[in-house]
Amino acid sequence: MEWNLRSCSRHGHVTYAPDEPEFRAKLEASTPLGTAWRCLRCGSYVLGEPHGHGPAGEAPVLLRGKALRAAFILRALAIERWVRGLIVVLLGIAVFKLKSTQVSLKELFDRDLTSLRPFFRQIHFNVSDSSTVRGIMKALNAKPSTLTLIACGLVGYGLLQVLEGIGLWSLKRWGEYVAVVGTTLFIPLEVYEVVDGATWLKVVALVVNVAAVVYLVWSKRLFGLRGGHAAYEATLHEVSLLEVEQAVAA
Template sequence: MKRRRLNLELLTCASRGHAPAEPEDLEGGADPVLVRWTPDGLCWQRCLRCDAWIPSRRERPARPAARPAAELVVPERGRELRDRYVLRLIALDRLFHFVLLGTAAVVVLLFTADRKRLSDPFYRVVDALQNGAGGLGARPGTGLAGEIEKAFQEPSTKLWFLGAVLAAYAVLEGVEAIGLWRGRRWAEYLTFVATTVLLAPEVWELTRRVSFFKVTALVVNIAVVVYLLYAKRLFGLRGGYPAQRREQARDSGRQALERAFP
């Protein structure tokens, strides 16, 4: 039994609309591979992305073609379209990191700036928890209250540094997200280097304490590194960028349309 695969071309056309070949771009207004006319005057235009044939009622152009059929601009399809979707999934992951890190940076910086004003209400809440219900409250220095109490005792310079590092990391993730969403080659290298550098700390964190989210994050980052290195042919691997462009051209050019002729 033949395994079905997700047809990204159909998915894209469903969201953006078809990209049919225009008779005005063809010599004589017709091309058996791209545009056909039936005896009753019905025009069938082939979508250059998903290969669907779209019927329409229109007059056959009498003027010469504006450009040869070989120069038709074919939209992203095949491997090029698949790579676009994968890069945008990675971009969404980086955008999620940007929001989390940016929020954490803002919280740390605001906390450091108003720490003196916040300390009195915090300690009043801790005292109420510890002395409430007949003295059966939270133990001093434990749980979330204990972590916040430690933060109040940290030097301001350390907290400012932590906030700056979080903010810088958030900016890095945001730049990666924008570059990957727009399909920029430099963003692929930036994401690869940044993700690879952070793999060692993630593995070290797992040696201290294992959690579902830590394992998931490590697996996702390893998958991103392998994909960028192998599929995107970074650092000249498997022929590098020229080989990637040739491969995409085979899947997206005029030859691909002729190979996939319905």
């Protein structure tokens, strides 16, 4: 995919007229239809007046190439965080409701489980060995204070996921740090879940989260890695106004 053209097709071209003649000559072209200016993002020539002008050093620094691809990946991660956060918050709300109806639900569960025991015996299914049933019974037998802690923890974690998504979508550096720290804290728990009872969903979730942490730390140079924030900003400037001609030739 040509990421630069894709972005220009959605947001429009960005042209700039530098004051310095040597730089201006690289971006300006005369045509029978008038003066055209080279887009700083995709390198295409656009007829009409430039969107901005001034010293070359003040030219807008745009996301191009790999930086644009990275932005697309971060926003895909943001959507995944929002979906996960919504699900977890809804689970927390469900636990709050469970707390208020705990007694009636337990009675209903006990009655239905008793009526189903003959069927379980026919299919040779041992209810006592079912981790799902044990988990439900444990939740139903939990103290109200325990359910409150669980519900608060779920809602808090869900809101953290939403916050991560906002930071990632807006391409803010604080969002990248929040995403890395928040995801890393729960990786040991996800490893335990996989070891305790591996399913394809648990494995996929673990792989996605580990890959997201590695990608963010490495590509965004977080925590001082590969020169840190200063080096990351320098890579953006390398593909700005003075690098457009080389990028187009390539």
